[in-house]
Amino acid sequence: MTQNSNAALFLEKKLLGSLPGLSIDCVIFGYKNHELFILLLQWKHDNMWSLPGGFIHKDEDMDKAAYRVLKERTGLDSIFLSQFHTFGNRDRIGKEHENSLKKRQLLLKELYKNQPKIIEWLNKRFITTGYFALVDINQTNPKPDFMTIQCAWQSIKSIPSTIMDHREIIEKALQQLRIQLNYLPVGLSLLPTKFTMQDLQKLYEAILQKKLERSNFQRKMLKLDVLVRHEKQMTGAANKAPYLYSFNQEKYDLLLKKGIGLSF
Amino acid sequence: MTQNSNAALFLEKKLLGSLPGLSIDCVIFGYKNHELFILLLQWKHDNMWSLPGGFIHKDEDMDKAAYRVLKERTGLDSIFLSQFHTFGNRDRIGKEHENSLKKRQLLLKELYKNQPKIIEWLNKRFITTGYFALVDINQTNPKPDFMTIQCAWQSIKSIPSTIMDHREIIEKALQQLRIQLNYLPVGLSLLPTKFTMQDLQKLYEAILQKKLERSNFQRKMLKLDVLVRHEKQMTGAANKAPYLYSFNQEKYDLLLKKGIGLSF
DNA sequence: AATTTATTATGTTAATTTGACACAATAATA
DNA sequence: TATTATTGTGTCAAATTAACATAATAAATT
Numbered sequence: 001m002t003q004n005s006n007a008a009l010f011l012e013k014k015l016l017g018s019l020p021g022l023s024i025d026c027v028i029f030g031y032k033n034h035e036l037f038i039l040l041l042q043w044k045h046d047n048m049w050s051l052p053g054g055f056i057h058k059d060e061d062m063d064k065a066a067y068r069v070l071k072e073r074t075g076l077d078s079i080f081l082s083q084f085h086t087f088g089n090r091d092r093i094g095k096e097h098e099n100s101l102k103k104r105q106l107l108l109k110e111l112y113k114n115q116p117k118i119i120e121w122l123n124k125r126f127i128t129t130g131y132f133a134l135v136d137i138n139q140t141n142p143k144p145d146f147m148t149i150q151c152a153w154q155s156i157k158s159i160p161s162t163i164m165d166h167r168e169i170i171e172k173a174l175q176q177l178r179i180q181l182n183y184l185p186v187g188l189s190l191l192p193t194k195f196t197m198q199d200l201q202k203l204y205e206a207i208l209q210k211k212l213e214r215s216n217f218q219r220k221m222l223k224l225d226v227l228v229r230h231e232k233q234m235t236g237a238a239n240k241a242p243y244l245y246s247f248n249q250e251k252y253d254l255l256l257k258k259g260i261g262l263s264f
Numbered sequence: 265m266t267q268n269s270n271a272a273l274f275l276e277k278k279l280l281g282s283l284p285g286l287s288i289d290c291v292i293f294g295y296k297n298h299e300l301f302i303l304l305l306q307w308k309h310d311n312m313w314s315l316p317g318g319f320i321h322k323d324e325d326m327d328k329a330a331y332r333v334l335k336e337r338t339g340l341d342s343i344f345l346s347q348f349h350t351f352g353n354r355d356r357i358g359k360e361h362e363n364s365l366k367k368r369q370l371l372l373k374e375l376y377k378n379q380p381k382i383i384e385w386l387n388k389r390f391i392t393t394g395y396f397a398l399v400d401i402n403q404t405n406p407k408p409d410f411m412t413i414q415c416a417w418q419s420i421k422s423i424p425s426t427i428m429d430h431r432e433i434i435e436k437a438l439q440q441l442r443i444q445l446n447y448l449p450v451g452l453s454l455l456p457t458k459f460t461m462q463d464l465q466k467l468y469e470a471i472l473q474k475k476l477e478r479s480n481f482q483r484k485m486l487k488l489d490v491l492v493r494h495e496k497q498m499t500g501a502a503n504k505a506p507y508l509y510s511f512n513q514e515k516y517d518l519l520l521k522k523g524i525g526l527s528f
Numbered sequence: 529a530a531t532t533t534a535t536t537a538t539g540t541t542a543a544t545t546t547g548a549c550a551c552a553a554t555a556a557t558a
Numbered sequence: 559t560a561t562t563a564t565t566g567t568g569t570c571a572a573a574t575t576a577a578c579a580t581a582a583t584a585a586a587t588t
Contacts, residue, residue: 019389020285021286022286056352056391059354061352061353062350062351062352063352063353065352086326086393087326088326089327125283125322179447261527263525263527
């Protein structure tokens with residue numbers, strides 16, 4: 001129980017110093033093996049999965065809070081992060097299975113039985129603002145905290161059961177990622193510094209969820225004049241080795257400001 | 265003072281029944297004389313202008329609240345409305361000139377001197393979610409309420425002094441309008457049912473803030489296969505009269521779903 | 529009634545972009 | 559040395575674009 005008491009103490013300070021009724025949830029995108037992944041947490045009380053989230057301190061900018069939450073979960077700062085939607089449906093908590101909702105409420109009552117303020121704080125209706133992050137999956141080392149069993153990258157093709165409306169939040173993030181594609185640094189943020197043209201193409205295919213023609217994709221990308229070609233990469237495969245590329249960050253940033261203008 | 269008391273009573277019920285620390289602000293776009301306009305309110309206490317805004321009832325979906333606010337101000341329902349950003353900077357209230365902030369606080373204290381709960385409620389830090397609306401300016405009949413002197417359409421080329429960070433909110437709305445242009449029903453929602461090709465072109469020019477070539481614009485628009493041509497319109501001017509067009513709504517909606525895909 | 533004026537509808541053309549496919553180059557394997 | 563899979567580059571017809579040209583026309587002017 002000591003561990004629980006410590007945890008309770010920690011949470012009390014954190015919660016009562018935050019804005020009530022408001023939270024932040026992060027959809028953290030990574031890219032590996034030509035697939036898009038999202039970083040999710042699995043909770044102790046019911047094994048359900050959730051987005052890494054948190055609260056806004058009373059004297060903290062909301063965007064800063066999002067960066068802090070992200071840092072707490074991935075250890076990374078200076079990540080690309082962008083707000084995409086705020087979810088304010090009255091019944092958004094009710095989209096969860098009743099079973100796990102009850103379990104969590106019991107857990108909370110047990111944990112805070114002598115702290116009605118916290119119980120009250122947590123039982124409120126919450127409105128949450130969604131941010132999406134674009135990270136180089138190899139640079140992350142996510143770790144679970146005391147409320148969660150594990151913290152794992154899940155393919156967007158097989159998202160496990162989530163709490164509340166987190167599934168919906170993920171879908172909206174994906175949709176916004178597609179709509180804003182020409183204004184987001186997906187290439188620079190999701191790929192390692194050096195990458196092949198195939199990596200870049202498969203990334204676009206994963207986001208747009210459609211196949212693109214190889215040679216035409218290469219032509220379009222090179223004409224943007226933001227890629228730098230490096231030495232070839234010997235893959236070990238029985239075929240011609242591909243060149244490596246990286247972004248000229250200045251040119252890329254300039255291009256993003258007015259929109260890449262690609263249409264597929 | 266009776267009027268003020270009634271107003272205070274009305275507000276008390278409204279405020280204490282709403283979620284604390286959260287508000288909604290609407291950037292209502294209209295289009296007239298080939299220019300974009302925004303509907304703004306001018307306040308009694310300091311003559312500053314603000315976006316029409318409101319609060320979320322405790323049992324109300326946030327999107328519903330936005331529709332309600334809009335209805336209260338314009339009398340219109342079934343308007344195109346879309347959330348675009350949530351503003352959560354710690355000092356967003358501080359962006360206003362200190363002078364008018366003090367004036368408003370004095371006004372509130374006078375109005376609610378026996379209602380500390382309301383004073384407390386209103387003095388909180390607020391986070392606001394911005395929605396933009398696209399309306400046919402001719403269908404609206406905006407009226408000020410008891411807190412405001414007037415309610416007027418202002419050209420985006422000359423926005424008057426606003427309270428708090430409302431100027432910033434307007435800029436962000438315009439930016440999002442541009443980025444999402446290919447996914448928004450700007451033509452259908454901002455124009456009257458029947459319009460000329462010039463109307464449509466000037467609308468795009470107002471949003472994109474650049475000139476477009478007339479004959480090429482016409483060709484691109486017609487090829488989308490969403491416009492219906494009607495009889496000609498005799499303008500009274502000494503020149504050839506233009507055709508009128510309207511949207512085939514079904515086709516237009518279908519097109520919007522996957523994005524119009526126009527690039528200028 | 530003929531002429532002028534401003535604006536619209538439509539046409540033309542060269543340059544550019546696109547989609548679809550072809551083919552040679554090449555790193556490892558058989 | 560031949561085979562294999564994948565890459566870099568080329569080709570080419572079709573589509574699209576930007577820029578400009580021309581004809582149509584509603585009202586005003588003469």
